[in-house]
Amino acid sequence: MARLPRFFVKGETLHIVQRGNNRNPIFCANHDCLYFLDCLQRARLEHGLVIHAYVLMTNHLHLLASPEHEASLPKTLQSVGRRYVQHFNYAYKRTGTLWEGRYRATLIDSERYLLTCMRYIELNPVRAGMVDHPANYPWSSYRSNAIGDRDSLLVPHEHYRRLGSSIEERQYAYRHLFRAQLPTADIDAIRDATQKAWVLGSDRFRTKIETLADRRATPLAKGRPSKDPSKNRV
Secondary structure (H helix, E strand, O other): OOOOOOOOOOEEEEEEEEEEEHHHOOOOOOOHHHHHHHHHHHHHHHOOEEEEEEEEEOOOOEEEEOOOOOOHHHHHHHHHHHHHHHHHHHOOOOOOOOOOOOOOOEOOOOOHHHHHHHHHOHEEEEEHOOOHHHHOOOEOHHHHHHHHOOOOOOOOOOOHHHHOOHHHHHHHHHHHHHHHHOHHHHHHHHHHHHHOOOOOOOOOHHHHHHHHHOOOOOOOOOOOOOOOOOHHOO
């Protein structure tokens, strides 16, 4: 079956996951993370990728980003991939691919899921048992979004800005969000949509994206195809 085209709708945000090949480590030391973030900063500025949140885990990474152009995300990740794989292979005397095929990306309904997805991303190290609080993990956007640590990689999303009229108010409100656990239903919805590269949002939002992106936003219903051509859009 042919792959569906990547989602791109100007002004909409994507949750992106890139994993190591066979779930092998892609970050083995602090200098790997520093080098990767430097590569990402250079590439995102060159290709117009606006990043709102991220986390670098041992064998995968998450980004929450808004592409300015259709090629912004693929060109950014291609550029980062070329530079970082050379660094990693040289540092650890290895050859071959580092990534597990294509990155996965799902377009999210920012009104409903932007802040939830930010929390999901920045809580990854806590769910993995690496730290007991996201502030204790150095390789994520939490300390910038919640405490105010300088991170030139990040650009606040409009919905994050709505948390308060000042930087301090926004940071306080954002920290407050982490006092409650993420609902299991939200975690499952984020994982499922990202794994399958479908849109994460309401039925109304998915219909809007199907129209703008001219591709399906959800799987086809099981069973025989509908006789109505409008319901069989690819």
